[in-house]
Amino acid sequence: MANSEYRLLVINPGSTSTKIGIFDNERGVFEKTIRHNSEEINTYENIIDQYEFRKNVILETLDQEGFNISKLDAVVGRGGLLRPIVGGTYSVNDQMLEDLRNGFSGEHASNLGGIIAFEIASQLNIPSFIVDPVVVDELQPVARLSGVPEIERKSIFHALNQKAVARRVSKQLNQRYEDLRLIVTHMGGGITVGVHENGRVIDVNNGLHGEGPFSPERAGTVPVGDLVSMCFSGHYYADEIMKKLVGQAGFVGYLGTNDAVKVEKMIKEGNEKAELVYEAMAYQVAKEIGAASAVLSGRVDAIILTGGLAYGKEFVEKITERVKWIADVIVHPGENELQALAEGGLRVLRNEEDAKEYPNSPIVEKVI
Numbered sequence: 490m491a492n493s494e495y496r497l498l499v500i501n502p503g504s505t506s507t508k509i510g511i512f513d514n515e516r517g518v519f520e521k522t523i524r525h526n527s528e529e530i531n532t533y534e535n536i537i538d539q540y541e542f543r544k545n546v547i548l549e550t551l552d553q554e555g556f557n558i559s560k561l562d563a564v565v566g567r568g569g570l571l572r573p574i575v576g577g578t579y580s581v582n583d584q585m586l587e588d589l590r591n592g593f594s595g596e597h598a599s600n601l602g603g604i605i606a607f608e609i610a611s612q613l614n615i616p617s618f619i620v621d622p623v624v625v626d627e628l629q630p631v632a633r634l635s636g637v638p639e640i641e642r643k644s645i646f647h648a649l650n651q652k653a654v655a656r657r658v659s660k661q662l663n664q665r666y667e668d669l670r671l672i673v674t675h676m677g678g679g680i681t682v683g684v685h686e687n688g689r690v691i692d693v694n695n696g697l698h699g700e701g702p703f704s705p706e707r708a709g710t711v712p713v714g715d716l717v718s719m720c721f722s723g724h725y726y727a728d729e730i731m732k733k734l735v736g737q738a739g740f741v742g743y744l745g746t747n748d749a750v751k752v753e754k755m756i757k758e759g760n761e762k763a764e765l766v767y768e769a770m771a772y773q774v775a776k777e778i779g780a781a782s783a784v785l786s787g788r789v790d791a792i793i794l795t796g797g798l799a800y801g802k803e804f805v806e807k808i809t810e811r812v813k814w815i816a817d818v819i820v821h822p823g824e825n826e827l828q829a830l831a832e833g834g835l836r837v838l839r840n841e842e843d844a845k846e847y848p849n850s851p852i853v854e855k856v857i
Protein backbone atom coordinates (compact mmCIF):
# COMPACT_ATOMS: atom_id res chain seq x y z
CA MET A 490 0.00 0.00 0.00
CA ALA A 491 1.22 3.50 -0.81
CA ASN A 492 2.62 5.55 2.04
CA SER A 493 -0.08 8.11 3.02
CA GLU A 494 2.26 10.57 4.75
CA TYR A 495 5.43 11.76 3.10
CA ARG A 496 8.07 14.03 4.63
CA LEU A 497 10.00 16.15 2.16
CA LEU A 498 12.92 18.54 2.45
CA VAL A 499 12.68 21.32 -0.12
CA ILE A 500 15.59 23.58 -1.01
CA ASN A 501 15.43 26.86 -2.91
CA PRO A 502 18.73 28.63 -3.43
CA GLY A 503 18.09 32.21 -4.60
CA SER A 504 20.65 34.84 -5.48
CA THR A 505 20.49 36.49 -2.05
CA SER A 506 19.17 33.67 0.12
CA THR A 507 18.69 29.94 0.65
CA LYS A 508 15.13 29.03 1.56
CA ILE A 509 14.38 25.63 3.02
CA GLY A 510 11.28 23.84 4.21
CA ILE A 511 10.13 20.57 5.71
CA PHE A 512 6.74 19.44 4.48
CA ASP A 513 4.53 16.63 5.78
CA ASN A 514 2.49 16.10 2.66
CA GLU A 515 1.29 19.61 1.68
CA ARG A 516 1.68 20.95 5.21
CA GLY A 517 4.75 23.06 5.86
CA VAL A 518 6.05 22.17 9.33
CA PHE A 519 9.19 24.30 9.09
CA GLU A 520 10.34 27.07 6.78
CA LYS A 521 13.39 29.28 7.00
CA THR A 522 14.97 31.93 4.80
CA ILE A 523 18.71 32.06 5.36
CA ARG A 524 19.92 35.41 3.96
CA HIS A 525 23.40 35.79 2.46
CA ASN A 526 24.76 39.30 2.24
CA SER A 527 26.67 40.32 -0.89
CA GLU A 528 30.07 40.43 0.91
CA GLU A 529 29.58 36.82 2.05
CA ILE A 530 28.66 35.38 -1.36
CA ASN A 531 31.03 37.56 -3.37
CA THR A 532 33.98 35.83 -1.69
CA TYR A 533 33.26 32.84 -3.98
CA GLU A 534 34.69 33.02 -7.47
CA ASN A 535 31.75 31.13 -9.01
CA ILE A 536 28.26 30.36 -7.75
CA ILE A 537 28.96 26.63 -7.96
CA ASP A 538 31.76 27.17 -5.40
CA GLN A 539 29.05 28.08 -2.86
CA TYR A 540 27.88 24.45 -2.91
CA GLU A 541 29.64 23.27 0.28
CA PHE A 542 28.81 26.49 2.15
CA ARG A 543 25.09 26.42 1.30
CA LYS A 544 24.75 22.65 1.91
CA ASN A 545 26.39 22.97 5.34
CA VAL A 546 24.15 25.91 6.29
CA ILE A 547 21.10 23.79 5.40
CA LEU A 548 22.24 20.74 7.36
CA GLU A 549 23.27 22.83 10.38
CA THR A 550 19.92 24.63 10.38
CA LEU A 551 17.98 21.35 10.27
CA ASP A 552 20.13 19.94 13.04
CA GLN A 553 19.66 23.03 15.24
CA GLU A 554 15.90 22.83 14.69
CA GLY A 555 15.91 19.19 15.79
CA PHE A 556 14.96 17.55 12.46
CA ASN A 557 16.24 14.02 11.92
CA ILE A 558 16.92 13.88 8.19
CA SER A 559 16.81 10.08 8.16
CA LYS A 560 13.01 10.42 8.39
CA LEU A 561 12.82 12.12 4.97
CA ASP A 562 11.13 10.45 1.98
CA ALA A 563 12.50 12.75 -0.74
CA VAL A 564 14.47 15.94 -1.30
CA VAL A 565 13.29 18.49 -3.87
CA GLY A 566 15.45 21.34 -5.14
CA ARG A 567 14.80 24.33 -7.36
CA GLY A 568 16.06 23.58 -10.87
CA GLY A 569 18.65 25.72 -12.57
CA LEU A 570 20.09 26.73 -15.92
CA LEU A 571 19.61 23.43 -17.74
CA ARG A 572 18.72 22.88 -21.39
CA PRO A 573 15.31 24.36 -22.33
CA ILE A 574 12.60 21.92 -21.22
CA VAL A 575 8.87 21.76 -20.64
CA GLY A 576 7.56 22.37 -17.12
CA GLY A 577 7.06 19.59 -14.56
CA THR A 578 8.89 17.42 -11.99
CA TYR A 579 12.18 15.83 -13.05
CA SER A 580 14.31 13.15 -11.31
CA VAL A 581 17.84 14.34 -10.72
CA ASN A 582 20.06 12.21 -12.99
CA ASP A 583 23.70 12.20 -14.07
CA GLN A 584 23.14 14.33 -17.17
CA MET A 585 21.29 16.91 -15.10
CA LEU A 586 24.04 17.00 -12.46
CA GLU A 587 26.65 17.50 -15.16
CA ASP A 588 24.65 20.34 -16.78
CA LEU A 589 24.02 21.99 -13.40
CA ARG A 590 27.69 21.76 -12.42
CA ASN A 591 28.86 23.12 -15.76
CA GLY A 592 26.03 25.67 -15.95
CA PHE A 593 24.77 24.52 -19.37
CA SER A 594 22.91 27.81 -19.90
CA GLY A 595 25.03 29.84 -17.46
CA GLU A 596 25.62 30.40 -13.75
CA HIS A 597 22.69 30.76 -11.35
CA ALA A 598 22.09 30.09 -7.66
CA SER A 599 19.31 27.66 -8.57
CA ASN A 600 21.93 25.39 -10.21
CA LEU A 601 22.79 24.44 -6.62
CA GLY A 602 19.23 23.24 -5.87
CA GLY A 603 19.35 19.95 -7.76
CA ILE A 604 22.95 19.27 -6.76
CA ILE A 605 22.38 19.76 -3.03
CA ALA A 606 19.07 17.83 -3.18
CA PHE A 607 20.84 14.91 -4.88
CA GLU A 608 23.76 14.96 -2.44
CA ILE A 609 21.53 14.85 0.66
CA ALA A 610 19.07 12.34 -0.85
CA SER A 611 21.69 9.90 -2.14
CA GLN A 612 23.24 9.61 1.35
CA LEU A 613 19.78 8.59 2.60
CA ASN A 614 18.90 6.38 -0.38
CA ILE A 615 15.81 8.39 -1.20
CA PRO A 616 14.79 10.11 -4.47
CA SER A 617 15.67 13.67 -5.42
CA PHE A 618 13.74 15.91 -7.82
CA ILE A 619 13.63 19.36 -9.32
CA VAL A 620 10.40 21.16 -10.33
CA ASP A 621 9.74 23.86 -12.98
CA PRO A 622 13.34 25.02 -13.39
CA VAL A 623 14.27 28.53 -14.51
CA VAL A 624 14.63 27.30 -18.12
CA VAL A 625 10.96 26.34 -18.62
CA ASP A 626 10.35 27.49 -22.18
CA GLU A 627 6.87 28.26 -23.56
CA LEU A 628 7.81 31.32 -25.65
CA GLN A 629 5.69 32.00 -28.72
CA PRO A 630 7.73 31.98 -31.96
CA VAL A 631 7.49 35.74 -32.50
CA ALA A 632 9.08 36.32 -29.08
CA ARG A 633 12.21 34.32 -29.94
CA LEU A 634 13.70 36.78 -32.43
CA SER A 635 16.22 39.24 -31.03
CA GLY A 636 16.92 41.18 -34.20
CA VAL A 637 20.37 39.60 -34.58
CA PRO A 638 20.07 36.28 -36.46
CA GLU A 639 22.90 34.66 -34.46
CA ILE A 640 21.23 35.52 -31.14
CA GLU A 641 17.93 33.89 -30.15
CA ARG A 642 16.02 35.15 -27.13
CA LYS A 643 15.84 32.62 -24.29
CA SER A 644 13.26 31.84 -21.65
CA ILE A 645 15.06 32.18 -18.32
CA PHE A 646 12.81 33.34 -15.51
CA HIS A 647 11.33 32.64 -12.10
CA ALA A 648 9.10 29.92 -13.62
CA LEU A 649 8.37 28.10 -10.37
CA ASN A 650 7.10 31.12 -8.45
CA GLN A 651 5.44 32.84 -11.41
CA LYS A 652 3.39 29.72 -12.19
CA ALA A 653 2.61 28.93 -8.54
CA VAL A 654 1.44 32.48 -7.75
CA ALA A 655 -0.49 32.73 -11.03
CA ARG A 656 -2.38 29.55 -10.11
CA ARG A 657 -3.05 30.85 -6.60
CA VAL A 658 -4.44 34.15 -7.90
CA SER A 659 -6.55 32.33 -10.50
CA LYS A 660 -8.11 30.31 -7.70
CA GLN A 661 -8.82 33.50 -5.72
CA LEU A 662 -10.52 34.91 -8.80
CA ASN A 663 -12.55 31.68 -9.11
CA GLN A 664 -11.10 31.11 -12.57
CA ARG A 665 -8.85 28.55 -14.21
CA TYR A 666 -5.23 29.60 -14.80
CA GLU A 667 -5.64 28.21 -18.31
CA ASP A 668 -8.42 30.74 -19.00
CA LEU A 669 -6.63 33.92 -17.87
CA ARG A 670 -4.33 36.56 -19.34
CA LEU A 671 -1.94 37.65 -16.61
CA ILE A 672 1.21 39.71 -16.24
CA VAL A 673 3.26 38.17 -13.43
CA THR A 674 6.13 40.27 -12.09
CA HIS A 675 8.60 38.44 -9.87
CA MET A 676 10.80 40.91 -8.00
CA GLY A 677 13.63 39.28 -6.04
CA GLY A 678 17.41 39.43 -6.46
CA GLY A 679 16.47 39.32 -10.17
CA ILE A 680 13.28 40.67 -11.74
CA THR A 681 11.27 38.91 -14.46
CA VAL A 682 7.96 40.00 -15.99
CA GLY A 683 6.08 37.07 -17.56
CA VAL A 684 3.20 37.27 -20.01
CA HIS A 685 0.91 34.36 -19.06
CA GLU A 686 -1.66 33.64 -21.74
CA ASN A 687 -4.00 30.73 -21.05
CA GLY A 688 -1.50 28.90 -18.84
CA ARG A 689 1.59 29.44 -20.99
CA VAL A 690 4.34 32.00 -20.52
CA ILE A 691 4.49 33.27 -24.09
CA ASP A 692 7.01 36.04 -23.44
CA VAL A 693 9.25 37.04 -20.56
CA ASN A 694 12.41 39.09 -20.12
CA ASN A 695 15.59 37.10 -19.57
CA GLY A 696 16.35 38.92 -16.33
CA LEU A 697 19.55 37.01 -15.84
CA HIS A 698 21.38 37.77 -19.06
CA GLY A 699 20.54 41.38 -19.67
CA GLU A 700 16.90 42.07 -20.48
CA GLY A 701 14.23 44.05 -18.68
CA PRO A 702 14.45 46.18 -15.54
CA PHE A 703 17.56 46.32 -13.40
CA SER A 704 17.14 44.62 -10.05
CA PRO A 705 18.91 44.40 -6.67
CA GLU A 706 21.73 42.43 -8.38
CA ARG A 707 21.13 42.39 -12.15
CA ALA A 708 21.77 44.91 -14.90
CA GLY A 709 18.67 44.22 -17.02
CA THR A 710 18.78 45.87 -20.46
CA VAL A 711 21.83 48.11 -20.95
CA PRO A 712 22.78 50.30 -23.92
CA VAL A 713 24.37 47.66 -26.13
CA GLY A 714 26.90 49.87 -27.94
CA ASP A 715 28.36 51.02 -24.63
CA LEU A 716 28.46 47.46 -23.42
CA VAL A 717 30.42 46.37 -26.51
CA SER A 718 32.90 49.22 -25.89
CA MET A 719 33.27 48.11 -22.28
CA CYS A 720 33.86 44.48 -23.33
CA PHE A 721 36.66 45.50 -25.71
CA SER A 722 38.18 48.21 -23.52
CA GLY A 723 40.93 45.81 -22.46
CA HIS A 724 40.01 46.32 -18.79
CA TYR A 725 37.90 43.19 -18.29
CA TYR A 726 37.87 39.44 -18.90
CA ALA A 727 34.60 37.96 -20.17
CA ASP A 728 33.73 36.42 -16.80
CA GLU A 729 34.30 39.77 -15.07
CA ILE A 730 31.82 41.46 -17.40
CA MET A 731 29.30 38.66 -16.80
CA LYS A 732 29.68 39.01 -13.02
CA LYS A 733 29.25 42.76 -13.33
CA LEU A 734 25.96 42.29 -15.20
CA VAL A 735 24.55 39.45 -13.15
CA GLY A 736 25.69 39.92 -9.53
CA GLN A 737 27.26 43.35 -9.24
CA ALA A 738 24.79 45.57 -11.06
CA GLY A 739 21.52 47.21 -9.98
CA PHE A 740 21.41 48.09 -6.26
CA VAL A 741 24.77 46.35 -5.69
CA GLY A 742 26.43 48.38 -8.45
CA TYR A 743 24.98 51.74 -7.48
CA LEU A 744 24.66 51.37 -3.70
CA GLY A 745 26.83 48.43 -2.59
CA THR A 746 23.99 46.28 -1.21
CA ASN A 747 21.44 43.82 -2.56
CA ASP A 748 19.12 44.50 0.36
CA ALA A 749 16.10 46.68 -0.43
CA VAL A 750 15.37 47.14 3.27
CA LYS A 751 18.81 48.79 3.68
CA VAL A 752 18.12 50.95 0.64
CA GLU A 753 14.82 52.09 2.16
CA LYS A 754 16.73 52.97 5.34
CA MET A 755 19.28 54.97 3.32
CA ILE A 756 16.42 56.89 1.73
CA LYS A 757 14.86 57.65 5.13
CA GLU A 758 18.24 58.97 6.24
CA GLY A 759 18.23 61.41 3.31
CA ASN A 760 20.45 59.59 0.77
CA GLU A 761 19.36 61.15 -2.55
CA LYS A 762 21.30 58.71 -4.71
CA ALA A 763 19.51 55.79 -3.04
CA GLU A 764 16.18 57.54 -3.66
CA LEU A 765 16.94 57.97 -7.37
CA VAL A 766 18.08 54.35 -7.82
CA TYR A 767 15.00 53.01 -6.00
CA GLU A 768 12.75 55.23 -8.12
CA ALA A 769 14.52 54.14 -11.33
CA MET A 770 14.07 50.46 -10.53
CA ALA A 771 10.33 50.94 -9.97
CA TYR A 772 10.15 53.00 -13.19
CA GLN A 773 11.84 50.25 -15.20
CA VAL A 774 9.57 47.56 -13.76
CA ALA A 775 6.50 49.61 -14.70
CA LYS A 776 7.88 50.11 -18.22
CA GLU A 777 8.36 46.35 -18.64
CA ILE A 778 4.80 45.70 -17.46
CA GLY A 779 3.62 48.22 -20.06
CA ALA A 780 5.50 46.27 -22.75
CA ALA A 781 3.98 43.02 -21.50
CA SER A 782 0.48 44.52 -21.75
CA ALA A 783 1.14 45.25 -25.44
CA VAL A 784 1.93 41.54 -25.97
CA LEU A 785 -1.60 40.84 -24.69
CA SER A 786 -3.05 43.65 -26.85
CA GLY A 787 -4.08 45.41 -23.65
CA ARG A 788 -6.54 42.66 -22.65
CA VAL A 789 -5.08 41.85 -19.24
CA ASP A 790 -7.07 40.16 -16.45
CA ALA A 791 -4.62 41.11 -13.69
CA ILE A 792 -1.10 42.28 -12.97
CA ILE A 793 0.55 40.31 -10.17
CA LEU A 794 3.48 41.67 -8.14
CA THR A 795 5.39 39.03 -6.18
CA GLY A 796 8.86 38.18 -4.76
CA GLY A 797 10.71 39.72 -1.80
CA LEU A 798 10.61 43.28 -3.13
CA ALA A 799 6.80 43.16 -3.13
CA TYR A 800 7.04 43.49 0.68
CA GLY A 801 8.26 47.04 0.07
CA LYS A 802 5.08 49.11 0.38
CA GLU A 803 6.49 52.21 -1.29
CA PHE A 804 8.10 50.24 -4.09
CA VAL A 805 4.77 48.56 -4.85
CA GLU A 806 3.00 51.93 -4.74
CA LYS A 807 5.45 53.47 -7.20
CA ILE A 808 4.85 50.66 -9.71
CA THR A 809 1.10 50.50 -9.15
CA GLU A 810 0.73 54.23 -9.74
CA ARG A 811 2.15 53.78 -13.25
CA VAL A 812 0.39 50.56 -14.34
CA LYS A 813 -3.01 50.46 -12.61
CA TRP A 814 -4.66 51.85 -15.79
CA ILE A 815 -3.85 48.53 -17.50
CA ALA A 816 -5.54 46.15 -15.03
CA ASP A 817 -6.03 45.46 -11.32
CA VAL A 818 -2.76 45.02 -9.46
CA ILE A 819 -2.68 42.05 -7.07
CA VAL A 820 0.23 41.90 -4.63
CA HIS A 821 1.60 38.56 -3.36
CA PRO A 822 4.76 39.39 -1.41
CA GLY A 823 7.39 36.68 -1.06
CA GLU A 824 6.95 33.54 -3.02
CA ASN A 825 5.17 30.20 -3.12
CA GLU A 826 8.23 28.31 -4.26
CA LEU A 827 8.73 26.00 -1.29
CA GLN A 828 5.10 24.88 -1.39
CA ALA A 829 5.28 24.46 -5.18
CA LEU A 830 8.43 22.33 -4.88
CA ALA A 831 6.80 20.14 -2.23
CA GLU A 832 3.65 19.70 -4.31
CA GLY A 833 5.71 18.78 -7.41
CA GLY A 834 7.57 16.10 -5.42
CA LEU A 835 4.37 14.78 -3.85
CA ARG A 836 2.65 14.33 -7.23
CA VAL A 837 5.41 11.90 -8.18
CA LEU A 838 5.64 10.12 -4.80
CA ARG A 839 1.89 9.54 -4.96
CA ASN A 840 2.12 8.26 -8.56
CA GLU A 841 -0.22 11.03 -9.73
CA GLU A 842 2.44 12.00 -12.25
CA ASP A 843 5.56 10.29 -13.62
CA ALA A 844 8.82 12.06 -12.94
CA LYS A 845 10.16 13.37 -16.25
CA GLU A 846 13.56 12.13 -17.33
CA TYR A 847 15.98 14.95 -18.14
CA PRO A 848 16.53 15.94 -20.93
CA ASN A 849 14.25 13.56 -22.83
CA SER A 850 11.12 15.70 -22.74
CA PRO A 851 10.27 17.65 -25.90
CA ILE A 852 12.79 20.40 -26.30
CA VAL A 853 11.72 23.58 -27.96
CA GLU A 854 12.40 23.74 -31.72
CA LYS A 855 14.58 26.46 -33.18
CA VAL A 856 12.35 28.90 -35.05
CA ILE A 857 14.69 30.08 -37.78
Ligand SMILES: Nc1ncnc2c1ncn2[C@@H]1O[C@H](COP(=O)(O)OP(=O)(O)OP(=O)(O)O)[C@@H](O)[C@H]1O
Nearest residue numbers: 503504505506677678679748749750797798800801
Ligand atom coordinates in the same frame (compact mmCIF):
# COMPACT_ATOMS: atom_id res chain seq x y z
N1 LIG B 1 10.13 43.51 4.05
C1 LIG B 1 10.80 43.83 2.95
N2 LIG B 1 10.68 45.07 2.43
C2 LIG B 1 11.33 45.42 1.30
N3 LIG B 1 12.15 44.59 0.60
C3 LIG B 1 12.31 43.33 1.09
C4 LIG B 1 11.65 42.90 2.26
N4 LIG B 1 11.99 41.60 2.50
C5 LIG B 1 12.86 41.26 1.51
N5 LIG B 1 13.04 42.29 0.67
C6 LIG B 1 13.97 42.38 -0.48
O1 LIG B 1 13.67 41.41 -1.48
C7 LIG B 1 14.88 41.08 -2.15
C8 LIG B 1 15.06 39.57 -2.17
O2 LIG B 1 13.90 38.96 -2.69
P1 LIG B 1 13.81 37.37 -2.78
O3 LIG B 1 13.97 36.79 -1.43
O4 LIG B 1 12.56 37.07 -3.55
O5 LIG B 1 15.09 37.08 -3.67
P2 LIG B 1 15.90 35.74 -3.89
O6 LIG B 1 15.00 34.56 -3.62
O7 LIG B 1 17.16 35.79 -3.11
O8 LIG B 1 16.28 35.85 -5.42
P3 LIG B 1 15.35 35.50 -6.66
O9 LIG B 1 13.92 35.73 -6.21
O10 LIG B 1 15.76 36.42 -7.75
O11 LIG B 1 15.61 34.07 -6.98
C9 LIG B 1 16.04 41.73 -1.39
O12 LIG B 1 16.43 42.93 -2.01
C10 LIG B 1 15.38 42.00 -0.03
O13 LIG B 1 16.01 43.06 0.65
Ligand SMILES: CCCC(=O)O
Nearest residue numbers: 623646647679696697
Ligand atom coordinates in the same frame (compact mmCIF):
# COMPACT_ATOMS: atom_id res chain seq x y z
C1 LIG C 1 15.41 33.14 -12.48
C2 LIG C 1 16.18 33.84 -13.54
C3 LIG C 1 16.21 35.33 -13.41
C4 LIG C 1 17.18 35.86 -12.39
O1 LIG C 1 17.70 35.15 -11.51
O2 LIG C 1 17.45 37.05 -12.46
